[in-house]
Amino acid sequence: MYKKETVIAATIALFVIVAIYILTAGSFSHISVEGNQAVVTINFMTSMNKDTFLDNVVITPAFSNSGDILVETEWVNDNTVQIKLTEMGEIRGQTVRLSIESASTQFSFWKKTKKLTIDFKSDISIVEPLQPLLVASDNSFEITFNTPILADTLRRYTEATADFKIEAANNSKLNGTSTSEATTFKFTPEAPLENDCEYTVTFKEGLIANSKQILDHDIQIVIVTDKEPIISSISPPNDSNWIGIYPKITITSDTPIQEANLYTGEGIIQGQLASDYKAIFYFHELLKPDTAYQTEIQIVSPTGEKSKKYPLNFTTVPINEDRIWMSLHIGQPSKIVVYEGQEVMKEIICSVGTDILATQKGTYYIIEKGDSYYNNATKEGANSWITLSEGLIIHAILRDEYWKVIEEYEEILGSPMPGETVMVSEEDGIWLFDNIAYDTMVIVLN
Numbered sequence: 354m355y356k357k358e359t360v361i362a363a364t365i366a367l368f369v370i371v372a373i374y375i376l377t378a379g380s381f382s383h384i385s386v387e388g389n390q391a392v393v394t395i396n397f398m399t400s401m402n403k404d405t406f407l408d409n410v411v412i413t414p415a416f417s418n419s420g421d422i423l424v425e426t427e428w429v430n431d432n433t434v435q436i437k438l439t440e441m442g443e444i445r446g447q448t449v450r451l452s453i454e455s456a457s458t459q460f461s462f463w464k465k466t467k468k469l470t471i472d473f474k475s476d477i478s479i480v481e482p483l484q485p486l487l488v489a490s491d492n493s494f495e496i497t498f499n500t501p502i503l504a505d506t507l508r509r510y511t512e513a514t515a516d517f518k519i520e521a522a523n524n525s526k527l528n529g530t531s532t533s534e535a536t537t538f539k540f541t542p543e544a545p546l547e548n549d550c551e552y553t554v555t556f557k558e559g560l561i562a563n564s565k566q567i568l569d570h571d572i573q574i575v576i577v578t579d580k581e582p583i584i585s586s587i588s589p590p591n592d593s594n595w596i597g598i599y600p601k602i603t604i605t606s607d608t609p610i611q612e613a614n615l616y617t618g619e620g621i622i623q624g625q626l627a628s629d630y631k632a633i634f635y636f637h638e639l640l641k642p643d644t645a646y647q648t649e650i651q652i653v654s655p656t657g658e659k660s661k662k663y664p665l666n667f668t669t670v671p672i673n674e675d676r677i678w679m680s681l682h683i684g685q686p687s688k689i690v691v692y693e694g695q696e697v698m699k700e701i702i703c704s705v706g707t708d709i710l711a712t713q714k715g716t717y718y719i720i721e722k723g724d725s726y727y728n729n730a731t732k733e734g735a736n737s738w739i740t741l742s743e744g745l746i747i748h749a750i751l752r753d754e755y756w757k758v759i760e761e762y763e764e765i766l767g768s769p770m771p772g773e774t775v776m777v778s779e780e781d782g783i784w785l786f787d788n789i790a791y792d793t794m795v796i797v798l799n
Contacts, residue, residue, distance in 0.1 A: 380467055389440040391471045393451060400431040401465065402457035409456040410436070415525040416501060416536045417444040431459075438471060444536055446475025446500035446564040448527055470527075474564045475500040477556075478572070480536075485575040489657035491545040495522055496554070496574060497537040501563040504533055510560040510568075514552045516543040534563050548658070552576040579658035582608050584650065593667045597716025598642055599680075599796040602634040602665065603627075604650055612653035616662065617646070625712060633712050639680075639796065643671035670794070677789065680796040681747075681775065683709070686767035689747070689777065691789070701781045704765060706772035709745070711799070717741040719793045722786060731772075733759070737782035741795050747775040749782025 381396040407426060412419045421442030427435045438449060449471045455464040480497040488494045504521045511519065521535035528534075546552060553573055560568040588603045589596055604613060604624070613624030613632035624632035632652065640646065646669070649662040672678065674694035681703070682688050689701040720742050727734030734756070735748035751762045758779070762770060766778060777785065 380465065382467070382469060384469065384471055386471060386473060389445045389473055389475060391438045391449075391473060393436040393438065393469060393471065394429070394433065395436070395453075395467060396433045397456075397458070397465050397467075398432060399463065399465075400459040401434070402459060403428055403431075403434075405457050406434065409454050411452040411454060412438070413450040413452065413526060414440075414444070415447040415449065415527045416523065417442045417447065422449060440473055440475075443480050443499055444501075446473050446562055446566060447536075448472050448501075448525070448563075450527055472564060474566055475562070476566055477502070477560060477562050477568045479574065482574060485551075485577050487577050487579055487656055489654070489659070490548050490578045491542065491659075492657040493539050493541040494576065495537050495539050498562075499536070500566070501525070501534045501536050502538075502560070503563055504535060504538070506561050507538060507556070510557045511554065512557060513540075513554045515546055517541060517554070518543060546578045548578055549580045550578050552578070579654055579656040580608070582606055582610070582652050582654045582658060582660040584652055584660060584663050587650065587663060587665055589667060591663075591665050591667075595670045596667045597794060597796065598640045598669050598672070599636065599714070599716050599798055600640070600667070600669075601712075601715025602650075603631065604634075604652070605631050606652055606660075609655055610652050611655045611657075614651050614653075615665075616649040616651070627712055635714050635798070639798070640669050642669050644669050678794040678796070679789065680798065681705075683714075683797070683799050687769075687775075688767075689775075689781075689785075699784070701777050701785070702767045703747070703781075704762070704768055704770040704776045706774050707769050708771070708773035709775075713743070713745060714797050714799065717743060717745065717795045717797060719789060719791055719795060722789075722791070724786075727754075735776070735782070736779065737786040739785060739789065741797075745773075745775065745797070747777065747782075747785065749777060749779045751776060 380398055383394045385392045410424060412422045412424060414422055423439040423441050425437040429435060451469045451471060453465060453467040455466055458465060478499045480499050486494055508519050517540040520539045521532035522537040522539040523535050524530055524532060525534060553575055556572045558568055558571050583606060584604050585607050586605045609629040610626060610632055615622040615634045622634055624634045627633050646667055648665045650665055651662045652660045672694060676694060678692050680690045683705050687703050687705045689703050690697055691699040719739050721740040723738055725734060725736045726738050732754040733751050735751050738746055738748035740746050751759050753759055762776060770776060
């Protein structure tokens with residue numbers, strides 16, 4: 354009797370387990386794939402909530418974005434749905450995971466979950482480059498296929514007119530960090546290539562995609578190495594003497610510049626690109642007077658091609674104990690510092706025009722001065738002005754057309770102001786005019 358009851362209880366338990374499985378995870382599915390399209394038929398074995406079903410469908414392609422997979426559904430009956438997936442992007446012939454996560458049935462307390470993988474198929478082609486690719490002689494470049502390729506297989510079916518290291522450049526989102534397959538591969542020359550030369554990379558007939566499709570003809574990619582960029586001018590010239598202690602170093606090139614670097618004994622200073630063909634360098638701090646410096650300059654083209662390193666050796670100007678010179682510090686607040694030799698003689702608060710460019714830093718000299726000036730265009734003027742080489746003007750408080758002090762300028766002294774001049778107080782303007790001679794060195798820095 355006890356044995357009979359046990360069998361009955363076990364049968365009931367098994368029935369309950371099977372029923373729960375059918376009502377939750379249980380389903381039958383069939384996958385049909387043709388090229389870039391797949392039809393997935395799923396019978397959930399219970400009536401589904403059709404209105405919210407798509408909200409629970411998650412598509413994860415191995416390499417493309419989920420938005421590159423078009424998803425369409427058609428219900429065969431209340432239990433059965435056909436999901437049509439179409440690869441729409443450049444990357445095709447990949448594995449796609451279809452996840453149905455807690456989809457609602459007609460019974461609110463029952464949910465359905467299902468995970469399937471679909472293996473699409475595609476002929477092999479190149480996405481990019483489609484035209485000859487201009488590269489730096491010692492830089493890597495990338496080649497992207499339209500479909501995943503096994504890395505080891507690619508290496509066996511690749512021939513090139515130079516030796517390259519071939520590595521996967523992207524990972525399957527379904528295989529974690531594995532680099533066994535990829536759609537994009539990085540090619541790195543084993544040794545620097547020659548400048549201004551053409552190389553070929555050929556993928557041989559017989560190359561097999563991860564989807565088992567076979568390449569039926571050779572595909573050849575042309576690689577052209579860039580010319581070595583050349584610096585056409587350097588200012589100040591190499592081996593110059595009497596260079597200011599905060600020099601503005603300018604270089605130009607006949608070919609576009611992407612990056613420019615100044616190598617010093619203390620590190621690398623990156624140049625500011627004034628145009629595609631011009632770069633400007635400033636040192637991080639004032640240089641020592643009467644000191645020899647040895648530096649080198651190198652430019653980099655948009656492809657990453659580097660020029661040779663050009664020497665720039667110079668000696669800074671000596672500053673005797675009785676020499677008067679000035680520095681203009683652009684900041685908060687801005688100030689002018691007047692030196693006698695290395696000793697601070699006077700500090701003057703000033704306002705700097707917001708139109709003064711970062712490339713107006715450097716070493717300048719006073720070339721002109723006057724009692725007063727007036728600008729007809731702005732209807733403003735000032736007393737006690739001095740002009741630096743390259744046109745930067747320092748003056749006293751701005752005045753209106755009736756020669757009255759403009760109070761708003763007087764109130765902001767020390768803060769930035771509109772325009773492209775430097776303003777000091779009336780008293781300091783007179784002092785500079787009376788005490789600072791022509792050819793006085795003026796350092797402009799941030």
